[in-house]
Amino acid sequence: MSDHSSSAATPAGTATSVLEHPLVDGPVGPGCRKTDPIVIADGVTRQFGGLTAVDVEHVEIPRGQITALIGPNGAGKTTLFNLLTGFDKPNTGTWQFDGKSLAGVSAYKVSRSGMVRTFQLTKSLGRLTVLQNMLLGAQKQKGENLFRALFRALWKGEEADITTKAEELLARFKLDEKSEDYAASLSGGQRKLLEMARALMTNPRLVMLDEPMAGVNPALTQSLLGHIKDLKSEGMSVLFVEHDMHMVRHISDWVIVMAEGKIVAEGPPEKVMEDPAVIDAYLGAHHDTDLGDIDGPNPVEEAEKAAAARHADEHDDHEQKHGKDEA
Numbered sequence: 001m002s003d004h005s006s007s008a009a010t011p012a013g014t015a016t017s018v019l020e021h022p023l024v025d026g027p028v029g030p031g032c033r034k035t036d037p038i039v040i041a042d043g044v045t046r047q048f049g050g051l052t053a054v055d056v057e058h059v060e061i062p063r064g065q066i067t068a069l070i071g072p073n074g075a076g077k078t079t080l081f082n083l084l085t086g087f088d089k090p091n092t093g094t095w096q097f098d099g100k101s102l103a104g105v106s107a108y109k110v111s112r113s114g115m116v117r118t119f120q121l122t123k124s125l126g127r128l129t130v131l132q133n134m135l136l137g138a139q140k141q142k143g144e145n146l147f148r149a150l151f152r153a154l155w156k157g158e159e160a161d162i163t164t165k166a167e168e169l170l171a172r173f174k175l176d177e178k179s180e181d182y183a184a185s186l187s188g189g190q191r192k193l194l195e196m197a198r199a200l201m202t203n204p205r206l207v208m209l210d211e212p213m214a215g216v217n218p219a220l221t222q223s224l225l226g227h228i229k230d231l232k233s234e235g236m237s238v239l240f241v242e243h244d245m246h247m248v249r250h251i252s253d254w255v256i257v258m259a260e261g262k263i264v265a266e267g268p269p270e271k272v273m274e275d276p277a278v279i280d281a282y283l284g285a286h287h288d289t290d291l292g293d294i295d296g297p298n299p300v301e302e303a304e305k306a307a308a309a310r311h312a313d314e315h316d317d318h319e320q321k322h323g324k325d326e327a
Ligand SMILES: Nc1ncnc2c1ncn2[C@@H]1O[C@H](COP(=O)(O)OP(=O)(O)OP(=O)(O)O)[C@@H](O)[C@H]1O
Pocket: 048, 051, 053, 071, 072, 073, 074, 075, 076, 077, 078, 079, 080, 120
């Protein structure tokens, strides 16, 4: 396959600690080659005036895994997402998705080719209903407005299929009862779910989520985590940006760390947090970041407890109601 000689050049028997990992072809480290990458990017840079927001020499995203992209505020994570998905143009660089070059390809073609993303600030359109937002996710024509798209789909008899699919996804994300409500009426967490559901309208192979848990209340955190894990069990690859290290530890198979535009570390979650480059990156930026300190409250556990408690309540209600009926 690809030439791995450059990164695998550490001589055997040196004191360098070379961690091996089944997802990696060669030694583990920033920019390491993957055994089965779905995205490979080279020399991607993006400058804003004098600021270099992204300066990625080489990065590979493993296929069929959940990869977390972490790093302090301003590290360039969102900018990298924007570049890879065609929402912004780099100063330099090339990248491929599933072996196909996507540099210079428009956002709409990128999503049609199987790589979709959600936004750090949700982009659901408040004045459209939840269902209309979903249908927009299936929109195929560049620059076409929703109503023209729907009208055309209607004439072609496609609308029924698309609507069925949208309804199935809404049910899966427990938004089916909200289907006719305006997206503006949803909670922050529900909007995140809507965005994720909408992303799935195009049958993606790679789903890129920019801070999917941010602003989501604990009751929905558990269900979001579950949905992310489901994407993987259905064979999709996931790349997500997240600041909460508990979430990262809990669901990711692999972690890539950015700081000041560069990839500074990579590894499995339990190892990467110990990497001095990661500690430096975070301490340099904000000293109070919890790098997964297990003494602190763990939102994943809290959410699990809350879900268990809800379940128990529902069970009690059920018992009370039906116990009475039977008595
Ligand atoms: N359109 C833009 N114009 C000018 N500067 C920008 C623009 N977009 C991003 N930047 C700058 O580029 C750097 C990287 O920003 P980016 O949003 O990619 O960081 P991030 O890692 O996603 O941060 P956060 O964790 O806070 O979301 C920051 O210094 C930011 O201010």
